[in-house]
Amino acid sequence: MNSVQLVDIIANQRHIAAVRRAVLLNIPIFVIGAFSTMLSEVTILWYQQLMLAWFGANWSAFWHSVTSASLNGISISLVLSISYFLCEKTEQVKRGQVHPLAVAIVSFACYLTFVQTYLHNVSWEISFSSLGVGCVFCAIVTAIISTEIFLFLLSINKLNIELFTDIADPILQQVLSCIIPAIGTIVIIAVLNIFLVGPNIEYLNSGFYNWFAGVIQEIESPLAKMIVLILLIHVFWFLGLHGSNIMEPFLQYIKLEDLQMIYKLADGSNIAGEAFTKTLMDSFVLIGGAGSTICLMLALYLVSRRGNMAWLTKLSIVPAIFNINEILIFGLPIVLNPIFLIPFITVPLVLTCVSYSAISTGLISIVVESVHWTTPPFISGYIATNSWSGVALQIVQILIGSAIYLPFIIINEKQKKGEI
Template structure:
């Protein structure tokens, strides 16, 4: 066990530290986080619409559904201003967070990022009219403003910012001697860098269209984004990301924070596509998405540590451990695992390495195959990360009662995995630190 921990410390921990310090990745992570209000509002709109529809179709509550129709219409409007503009808003957030990370003009960078994204998506839209498909030129393809254009927003938002920031740092700007208000001075300082960045992105897209006959956003969607998202549906990929998150957390690094650029770019894109499909009355295209990890494995936080808390309360005889578990129970119910991770601790504790890694892997593997077999709805609604276990899966799977059964089974399995190690920790602690030490009166 000590050899495994030492190997992880020597090879994995330095890599995780380096990844966590890359400012581009930090900005990408923060951009996703900053859109959480948009994600939650759009998901709530889907939940409301699904609830009213289920009451109408499954329960026969036609009067209730009719009375709730104004709320459904409001939810449709909310959807149009949230998820249907997700990539557009993400480009804005990405430019802002990049400028924040690199200490540049945040508003100007956000505008350049959005402009670069808009330049890179198709200016040809297809609409249906009396059953016929009509092509409209010089019009944005609104579908790419949603999660469909997320990778385009990431790539060209970053390119636009990089060019802008390089010019800004090189002081390529108009020199004015007159005293002006700060807002005007900042705008003039960013004028030339922004123009150079926007025209450069326009040139890149023009040359690409000239050589390939395709819009870069369309090419990116079919060549990179869709294959990556489909790759994320593979069992090995899902297990690998789960393993890495647990290992990083074991060393005290926020594994979700370190890997959030990967998690959000691949699995959040899939989740948003599921939400869009459900909202439009279609079958969700993806089985495993970003929220699947949270609702089926990471109850109590990474590692499923809520079940460690329960295992300590049920099986541990040490008063100090039980006290920490009692303190950690309420946060754990709302998926906040830091009190038990750092209070027990689990971090850098070789006794708990195996269950901390194995329990989520077993839960994810079981839930993955149950979802593949169609025994439970895939996650198709984003729920807040603080939503308690059992309730969270039920809502995330769009009111599927089978998700409750699956989450209970996973929690029992995790409890059984944690149990022998809790007992072993008791024995080890008893040998090294007798109880009388902790009962000393101060």
């Protein structure tokens, strides 16, 4: 079995396929949320004056509301869509025993069970933040587990209410058949939640992230810590999962470290080898988004100036300038594409090491400002370092990344033409 066959098997695995299709279905929401986040953070004077004239003093609240409306419910959307895609081709659905949307609704109820906050045996509450990007991983796991439990219970004939042929609406037949399996699924998930949540954990999702954050913090080397995070982000992306959102809670923790590093700089401390923060990652490693998309786009432009790839590059260039790259990653596609596996993971890792070396050896100014992840390249490099050396490093990074991508894009082009 070669690597292409192995990747094809992984791509067709029903759970991975369901998650990938669910993420694809939600790309418009991801893109809208990313653009609205970007527009709320732009610091250009003429833009702020324009927004002030259009929307008044609280103009940023307008874009924040769009971000909130799109991203703060993304976990719910993923639970519903993953569960739907996971069961839509099962035998129970094909023979009309259950509607896939009914299974998705049960999974949604199970997800709400998992994200409830348990407060000292007094009350159960659900935080609005528990429904957003910070709980994407929990949403994926819950959708898969609850759907499989439901389908298993549904397969037990003794748990099914007998169907009657004279019922007018077939939906009622399907609803009756899934009542007991639905109750059983929700009860099982609720029991799991009670037993899995520890005495010092508010809810299961936070417990998982606290545990993983502890594991990451055990890594003493800042460079090794960032390499692990970069590797996980891109492995998730390659499997068709939104790696950036799954790892967002950990990336936000690193973002808090930005301020600590700046405070140390203000005290005159020599931390050139330690100032490896989320700002450094966003500005000098993930240039254009996951996979260092700007490097990929430059290589694509050099090789493919016509056809679908050229059209896709033109469509993706504006979002990529603001580090929004879902369209390119899923449209190329990079997901589960063995040809792009090596460069997609290698480029960010190489750029991580180059950035760390440049800063720790003093070749460029140390990162002294926190920069929002949607800030375009070159602008972010200058703001982050308060120096043109940051811009110079970004140019070098783009050239290195493009050189790594180039031969793989050529191989992909030859394969499409049947030359390989």
